[in-house]
Each structure stands twice: as C-alpha cells, then as structure tokens.
Amino acid sequence: QEIHYFSEVDSTNNEAKKLAANGCPEGTIVVAETQVTGRGRLARGWYSPFGEGIWLSVVLRPPFGPMDAAKCTLMAAVGVNRAINVVTGVGCGIKWPNDILWNNRKVVGILTEMSAEMDVINYVVIGMGINVNIEHFPSELAPIAASLSVAAGRSISRVKLLTAILSELENVYVLVKKSGFAPVLAAWRKESITLGRQVDVRGFDRSFSGVAIDIDADGALLVKTPQGVERVLAGDVSISP
Ligand code: BTN
The missing domain is CATH 2.30.30.100 (SH3 type barrels.)
Structure with missing residues (x-):
C-alpha cells in the first residue's frame, strides 16, 4: 500500500485523483496536516487547520459499475463511524448520505469523487475530513461543527484513529466485495439519525x-x-x- 503524507496540500482529493489517474494501486492513501483549498460537497470549502484533524483520501478501484459509486460513500460512513466509536467511545450518528454528527453538529464530512468510462469505474476517491482535536471553529462553523476532542472531553490520538479508520474501511470494503452492499446498508440504517425524522x-x-x-x-x-x-x-x- 502507498501512503502519501504531506505537510500542506491543496486538497488530498486532488492529489489522490492525480495519483489514481497515473495508475496508483488500489488502497493508496493521501493524508495531509493541512489543506489550503479543502473541498466539501456542493462546491463548499472544508476547514482543515494544521495538525488538528485527519484530512484523508483513499483510492479504490471497485469491481462494480458507476451506479454503485454513491454506495461507497455510505460504506465509508459506516467504517469511519465504527472506528470513531472504537477509539474514542463517542457515539455519533450518520446523517444521509455522508455526514457524521455528534450532538447535531458535524464531526466528519465525506466527499466521494469518481472517474468512469462507459460502465466501468476507473477509480473512486473517497475523501474524509475528520475534526479530531479542533477546540475552536471559525464563527460561521461554530454552531454547526464539532470535534471529537470536544465530544470526548480529551484529546484524541490521530495515529490511533487513522489506523482504526483504515482497518474498518478495509473490513467493510472486503465485505462489500464478498457479499454486496446489503450488510452495509443494514449497518447504515442502524447508525442513521435521518430515518424516521x-x-x-x-x-x-x-x-x-x-x-x-x-x-x-x-x-x-x-x-x-x-x-x-x-x-x-x-x-x-x-x-x-
Ligand atoms: C462535505 O461534508 O461537504 C465533505 C467534506 C469532505 C472533506 C474531505 S477532507 C479530505 C478530502 N479532501 C478534500 O478536499 N475534501 C475531503
């Protein structure tokens, strides 16, 4: 597995997409201490302060069609949510499709990008922004964002959490390849805070x-x-x- 670590980068998703377009192996990851132009969904930015979060992108080359790419996001949400629970003990919920919330405030955002030709996926980049040890958010984010350190009341080891995230992602991905998406969708339903609301x-x-x-x-x-x-x-x- 290739690990590309940067102190500063424009966006880990951009780096991952370049690596993927150049043929990097599946499972390649890009992590950075800070992103200058971290990107969110719907053309929003992503606040990525130096050393205070996990700004991570993973390259997959899944053996299914482009129609299934959206489910990669659900799969990532399930994996990350499990890792958070194991490492921090904090219980978060998943808001459709891909936000992980604590106390109604966003702790994790996921941005999945894909390149496909006809019916074949060339690559999928799953970008994850995890607010780990952020104590102060800019005023516009303060009411809607939270971090795991605030939720847990202590600072969280980013290395431990990153290791757990990668291993949970691998577990769910192996499961999806073996048994399809049904078990992941079932797990997602259990952890969802959207359903019934x-x-x-x-x-x-x-x-x-x-x-x-x-x-x-x-x-x-x-x-x-x-x-x-x-x-x-x-x-x-x-x-x-
Ligand atoms: C969202 O909730 O709008 C998605 C946010 C995704 C942020 C992550 S941080 C790592 C990766 N690189 C980016 O530029 N964005 C994703």
Whole structure:
C-alpha cells in the first residue's frame, strides 16, 4: 500500500485523483496536516487547520459499475463511524448520505469523487475530513461543527484513529466485495439519525419536506410526502428539530 503524507496540500482529493489517474494501486492513501483549498460537497470549502484533524483520501478501484459509486460513500460512513466509536467511545450518528454528527453538529464530512468510462469505474476517491482535536471553529462553523476532542472531553490520538479508520474501511470494503452492499446498508440504517425524522430536502431543481422513511438498495433516501414517496439521490437534507 502507498501512503502519501504531506505537510500542506491543496486538497488530498486532488492529489489522490492525480495519483489514481497515473495508475496508483488500489488502497493508496493521501493524508495531509493541512489543506489550503479543502473541498466539501456542493462546491463548499472544508476547514482543515494544521495538525488538528485527519484530512484523508483513499483510492479504490471497485469491481462494480458507476451506479454503485454513491454506495461507497455510505460504506465509508459506516467504517469511519465504527472506528470513531472504537477509539474514542463517542457515539455519533450518520446523517444521509455522508455526514457524521455528534450532538447535531458535524464531526466528519465525506466527499466521494469518481472517474468512469462507459460502465466501468476507473477509480473512486473517497475523501474524509475528520475534526479530531479542533477546540475552536471559525464563527460561521461554530454552531454547526464539532470535534471529537470536544465530544470526548480529551484529546484524541490521530495515529490511533487513522489506523482504526483504515482497518474498518478495509473490513467493510472486503465485505462489500464478498457479499454486496446489503450488510452495509443494514449497518447504515442502524447508525442513521435521518430515518424516521422530518426532513427538508433541497435538491438541484426541487425542494420539499417529508419524513425520511428508508434508504433503498441504491442508497437513495426515500422521503414520504403528501404527494407520495420521493427518491433522493443527491442534494442537501436538513433534519427538522
Ligand atoms: C462535505 O461534508 O461537504 C465533505 C467534506 C469532505 C472533506 C474531505 S477532507 C479530505 C478530502 N479532501 C478534500 O478536499 N475534501 C475531503
């Protein structure tokens, strides 16, 4: 396995995509102490202060089609959530599709990017931002973000957590390759804080509210509205209080 460690990088996902395009082996990882232009979903940035988090990207070359790539994100969320629980004892929940929250505030964000031709995935880069030992967030993030050190009331070893994350990710990935996504989707449902809740969905072309009732076999969120059940594959979901 290749490990690419940087003190500073623009975005670990960008580095990982370059390595992947140049043929790096599956399982290659990129980690950095800080990212200058860390990227979030929906063209947002990602706050990546030096030495205070795990800013990590993993290159996979999964043997399934592009339609299954979204489920890689669910798989990563399950793996990371387990590792957090084992190493820190902090119980977090997964918000669809890929946020890990503690006390309603975001501790982990996941950004999956893919390159595919026709029906074949060339590579998938799973980028994970884990707020580990951040004591102070910028004011705009303070109400919506949290870190594991704040949740646990002590500082957390990034090396221990990174090691656990990689081993849990490997476990779930091996399981997916052997048995398909069903066991991962079942684990995701158990750890979800979205299901059963009233949610507001903001998609690219539509917005609506309803009750999140399940995820389907593709990992899409099913939301029950007065008009019927809507299927959400991408977009922003906020949980009503
Ligand atoms: C989100 O919740 O919007 C996704 C955030 C993903 C952040 C991580 S940090 C490591 C990797 N490199 C990036 O530029 N983004 C991801």
